[in-house]
Amino acid sequence: MKKILLLDIRLPRQNEALSNVGIDLKEFNEVNGLKNLSGNECETCLNHLDVNKTDDLQEFELFVFHESDLSSVALKNITDFCLQTGKSLILFSGSIQQNLYFNDGFNMLSVNSKSLYSDKIIEFFTRFIANEVSHLTELIYGNSWELNYALIYRQLLLDEINGDKINHDKLDDGEEVDSKRKSDLLKSCISILGEYDKNSLDMLIDKKINLF
């Protein structure tokens, strides 16, 4: 069984977010394999992360942390820990506008709080604990995650064909702000699916649609 560590320092906010999607906090806390930190436990965990004390993190495979709760040093230390151990990290916050997946040596997902605290959260956590989740983005798209990213990827390629400059490394002066979001999304798609041209992407999409 895999274990998950969830850290959201403001319990009333978590309670409200869960109740908004019809989940009772008590029921949530009973998910076997999930440790939902509260009160002093959050402070202790954050203090340990600040000084890179990671012994008590070893038993978990997935860390789900509110981004604002982590200091810059704590964030650096948890990402180093995940990189060294191959564990996964989900950062969430109400201020994250765009859900993005990164793989720079470990799996990291950055999501808006609403994407985390959705009616799918218990199912996702339960499946992760049972080792049935094949990709972190299933949190957002369920079992159609590949198809969704293929469709997004295809749209970005079409935008580029139609004149949008998306590849950040190829931008001219003054274009960086306009294209940054699409560029980030394109990087996510490539991290998840690998690099495709439009034709091979069409074939992948057909294949994935036929599976449904």
Next chain:
Amino acid sequence: MASIETNMKFVKELLNSEGISKNERQFILGLVEKELIQGSLELKSKLQESNDSKKGIKEKEILDEEYYHNLSKVTTLLSEFTNSNYPVKWLVHPIDSEDYESFDDLIAPVEELNYFNKWRNLQNYDNELWYDVIFPFIFQKELTKLQKEDGKPYGWGRNKIKIGWQYPGIIKDWCREKMDNKKLQHERKYPFVMKIPTEFKPNRNINTFEDLVEEFKKEIRYEKDNLKDEINYLAKKYLKKHNLENQINFVGKFFVNTGKVQKAIAKIFQMISTRNLNLEVRVSNSFNEDNTVMFLNINHLNSTSPNRPDDPALEGSVYGDLEPLIRLSRNVCDFSIESRFKSLDGSEDLIPYRIDYLYDGVKPNDSNGPTLIINPIKDEEVIGFNFRLGFHLLKSGQL
């Protein structure tokens, strides 16, 4: 001492006198030329001295040890934007708290006099960050005197965005209609969802006030791979002949005046671009022992310095090559250079040194440049001429 006019009159008479040979005439003219050049140099030097002392007095009045380079003050202040205990957080973060039912609920705590004064003091550390970013976005209610009288346009950040929380009043008006006095949660809307009028959009991807808030956060924070992207962008613009190897692998976050960092990196790339003997540039990041400082290393590979590390050209004061970089980095990031220099013992050997310009506790010297620390470093640590920028990362207890 004879005046210039008397001397010239004498030379003229001498040259016009009969019996002076062509060679003697040439010799006299040569002497005159030498005298004139020497005089001109002395005059230039005197003018320079006079300007220096005037500048010295002027800057001496401005620079204060407390404000010279105090990164923890600036970084701690900026990190309030991510901390729920401080009211500025709720001006850059979707409101998920019941405490805010009106525009005034959001703005009044920010305007409380002590709190405002704490922020206003930022101008002493980083004048541009206060006047070009924080003040116009958060605090400004009306046009400043300069804006009214000299027509300096209102705007914040590198894109000169023309909507702030309080000026020109668009957010307040919107809140009066959609947020204030709506007792039922589902009826109350928060300003982040406000659509931005077309004439205020800095680019086509900006649709809501939340998008503008994101632009603001880019002015004060690097996160995920934004720094890596920025370096690629600047290298493409300034390093036309050089090859860049971008090894940045930082996906975290830190608070800093990103506009000044961008200018400092651009300046470094411009300096490298004038040195074409070696064409490889490697950019990487590293950390100190407890991960509280991230170093950005911009390394011009195989490049060395023609100077001793204590050469006046490397002083970092008003006339040094590095002065613009020191100016941009003060209260933004620590700054050092590492390379092989001519040895301090006078031999012709090239010895690896680090020169620290801006560091914790640095004080200004007599000419208002930073007091340098010059230390020999390990030979294997030096692979070229490295510009090292140090960014401070905070721990939870410091927020």
